[in-house]
Amino acid sequence: MVGPLLDTKTHVPGRQPGALVRPRLAGRLGASAWCEADGDPSAAISHALAGGDTGRAADLMELAMPAMQRDRREPELGRWVQSLPDEVVRERPVLGVAFVGALAQVSDFASIDERLSGIERCLRADDGSWLEQPPPGLVVVDEAAYRTVPAAVEMYRAALALRQGDLAGTIARARRALSLAPPDGDLVRAAAGALAGLASWTAGDLAGAHAAYTESIAGLESVGFVADALGCCIALGDLRITQGRLGDAVGAYEQALDLAVRTSPDEPLRGTADMHVGLAGVLLEQNDLAAAAEHLAVNEHLGAHNGLPQNPYRWRVVTARLREAGGDLDGALVLLDEADRVYEGDYSPNVRPVPAVRARLRLRRGELSAAADWARQQGLSAADELSYLREYEHVTLARLLLAMRDDAAVGLLERLLTAAEDGERGGTVIELLVLLALAHDSRADAVAAVAAVDRALAVAQPEGYVRVFVDEGPPMTALLRASLRQSAVPGYVRHLLAATAAVPVQHPSGRTALVDPLSQRELDVLRLLGTDLGGPEIARELSVSLNTMRTHTKSIYAKFGVTSRRAAVRRAQELDLLPGQRGS
Structure with missing residues (x-):
């Protein structure tokens, strides 16, 4: 598309303030300038890229990044990161740090360490101190943002340390970020504080994590990063639930919704949907199933674009719990399988993994062998050293x-x-x-x-x-x-x-309740295990050898996840596999 000619005065990013030009440009670059003047930086960047002017596109990105990150526009930020050649980004430390932030928002950590190292090589003196002014050859458009680069680098180093399980390194880096933040660096201070809180949470210090998050939320709110503040409110709710303080969890979610409405009364903010999922989880535990269902319906009505990246798996987990409470174990299992497929982590410790939630449902369905397989795959044993994680x-x-x-x-x-x-x-x-x-x-x-x-x-x-x-x-x-x-x-x-x-009666259907159903001959053996007959007598009754009977018995034990005849009979009663001998 060919944009209109532009005769108005336009500020060109990267030039000294007051350096105004009167471009008369046609085509993509003219359209880019027109969109910039019209207050549409995304369109201006798209036209600049299409016109081959990566320098102009990079300038515009650097100026637009704070607002884009504030609004949690992860997909668009991701496209920007992929659109510029590495050499263009390497000479722009402010943009480089912003790109690191964009990658961190979607938990794409593969290239972050290398990107941070490149920035440090450019901006550190021989003695390791940070340069107050950018050296020749580097491009800085947003000079205020440049002053926060050292603190931001340490903050993202703290995030990497957290991902690697280095809690002491996380706290040390976060404190360094706080010491390097300039007087107007409220955002980086809030983010560093949240990372310190995450380290406390990972270590099991829930009270310390709550205090850090509370302070971080206030900082994020003060600089207008409300979507990130809402993300911290999700963490506050999770912490309170683990602490057994359901009322305080509800308070955290409701205060977050109030903040979202005050900030944007006419348009739902990103993260609003997640608050309804959190409320549904608490209401479920309190057995208000109807109210929980209403909040989950609000989440679906708001749509994925009003939820943070973790919303798709979180609402599936809570909806699965609702299905389970209503007696629909099959529907609950389908949702947990989906939740596992769409799981997307963030900085928060994954203290309630979806596979473990699914293993509990497997137990509820009578599928002991599937739950036992999960435990083996995770390397779990009763003698393990315990940890909060x-x-x-x-x-x-x-x-x-x-x-x-x-x-x-x-x-x-x-x-x-x-x-x-x-x-x-x-x-x-x-x-x-x-x-x-x-x-x-x-x-x-x-x-x-x-x-x-x-x-x-x-x-x-x-x-x-x-x-x-x-x-x-x-x-x-x-x-x-x-x-x-x-x-x-x-x-x-x-x-x-x-x-x-009022709880629905749930009778697993026997053959369908087991991952590996019993064969007809195993069912015959099982029926006789529930009698007073001994092994040789069961073999004679079924006209098989004693070894064959024992083979069938071992197979039954394995499928039930038990180790004795008595346990097998009791499990069969629970699954209604022994007519006339149902368990209570």
Whole structure:
């Protein structure tokens, strides 16, 4: 397309202020100048690139980058990064740092270290100090942004250290960035503070992470980076949920929505959709399924463009939980498979991996062999050294061991409980106490089981937890009834019992509930395992050799994820595979 001729005075980026020209340009470059004067930098850049003027395009990008990053326009920024030759970017340190930021926004870290090293080679003196003025040969259009380059480089170095699990290096680099930030460098200070908070979060210091994020949000809001502030609010909500403070999590999400509306009352801001997913997750735990569904519907109505890059997988995980709560285990599994495929990480620690969430659903569906495969692939064992980063996975492993009637479950649960209590992770403490209660119950230790339930109720009642209890099914219902007689919160227990009565009955369909279904001959063996017949008698009944019967039995054990005849029979009862012998 040929743009109009331009007769108006136009400032040319890269020239000294006041250097005005009266271009009469036709074609792409004329269109670029016209779009710049009209306040459309994206179109101006596109025309400059199409016209082959990469220098002009780079100038315009450098000036436009702050606003583009503020609005979280990742796809367009990514195209810009790919559009310029490396030699053009290398001579422009401000643009180079901006490109690093664009790559970091989409977690594309492959070239960041090399890009940062190139900037440092250009701008550091022989003694390692930063040059106050750009040396000859470099191009700087945004002089104010140049003053923040040293701090920005250290900030992105901190991000790389965090990605590599170097928490001490993350904190050291973040502090260096704070010391290098100029008086007007509020953005880089806020970002560096958030990285320090991320390091605290990764180490399990949730209180320190919360304090750092709270301060960072204020800084981001002050410079107009509201979408990034909303991203920090997601982290605040996640932290509060892990701490067991559901009310504070709701407050974080609602304050973020209020900030978004105040900032842009007529147009949803990027990140608004994510707040509704966060609220849905809390409401689900409190068993307000209808309200959770409404927030998830709002998220879908707002669309992917109003969500941050992690939104596609996060809403699938929460929607899967909603499906599971409604009894649709098949639909929940489909959504978790999709969530795993579209997962996109960010700087936040991946403390609740989608494969671990899916393994829990597999257990709920009676697919012990699939859950056991997951645990083997992750290299998990009950004797592992514990860490906050893998806590969710180890709790999932404990669930698997409980399902397999493995005595190692109790020891693992007790170690996890101690770690969670020491770290003040109240949400995890509640779940672990619930699982310990079930473990004691399976060992016929009623006193210990009810004591664990009572401890869980005391922590959970102020925040309105429901699903953590009712999702455990009939065994927990029985324990809640036993607890009611001595409970310090009888009204809460009655509320939970009422919720259990409304839970849809879920009977896995046996053959379809197992990843590797039983053969007809294995079903015949299984039926006789549920009788008083011994091995040789079962073999005679089926007219097979004793070795063949034993082979079938071993196969049944493997598919059920059990190690004894008694456990196999109990598992078969849970799956309704033994007619007339259904488990409760």
